[in-house]
Amino acid sequence: MTTExxxxxxxxxxxxxxxxxxxxxxxxxFADDAIVEDPIGASPLDPTGEGRHGKAAIAxxxxxxxxxxxxxxxxxxxxxxxxxxxxxxxxxxxxxxGAEAIVDGVYTYRVNAAGLITALRAYWEFDAxxxxxxxxxxxx
Numbered sequence: 001m002t003t004e005x006x007x008x009x010x011x012x013x014x015x016x017x018x019x020x021x022x023x024x025x026x027x028x029x030f031a032d033d034a035i036v037e038d039p040i041g042a043s044p045l046d047p048t049g050e051g052r053h054g055k056a057a058i059a060x061x062x063x064x065x066x067x068x069x070x071x072x073x074x075x076x077x078x079x080x081x082x083x084x085x086x087x088x089x090x091x092x093x094x095x096x097x098g099a100e101a102i103v104d105g106v107y108t109y110r111v112n113a114a115g116l117i118t119a120l121r122a123y124w125e126f127d128a129x130x131x132x133x134x135x136x137x138x139x140x
Contacts, residue, residue, distance in 0.1 A: 007085035008078055010117050011109040015073040023062055027055060031116040036061055038122035039105070045126075070094045084110045091124075098134025 010029055017026035030036075035051045036058050042049030045065055052061045075089035086108045093101045105124030112118050 005080035005085060006115045007083055007109050007111045008080050010111045010115055011085050011087055011107070014109065014117065014120065018066055018071050019073065021067065023067060026062060027059055029117050030055060030058055031112055031118045034058060034116070034118050034120070036120045038120065039124045039126060040121055043126045069096070083112070084108055095134070100132040102130040102132065104128070
């Protein structure tokens, strides 16, 4: 997987900013009129299924969903074409008790001529999310 493609580079920067908890760095990667659909369609995270349009809505998504718990990305394949990239992999969110929510999917990023993200779309099924319990508490 090479990093020269502008959409792939933007996706890598996006994932790195999320893993680092860098809200401002993540938001700076988006064009003002960008859209984030994560997941695509109606879900408990986006009941209308219309996505989050514009930086204010994307910032609200970060604050309410992304920043809530540490997130780790494992990308197993990446396919770039035109001004887009599709990454295949797993996103793992770890909760304070050590439990994990694990999502397999395809995550696409479209960029403009300046290399800013204009669309981040996450293809994953809410009902297919897996949960792993945290470590058992130790007895005193």
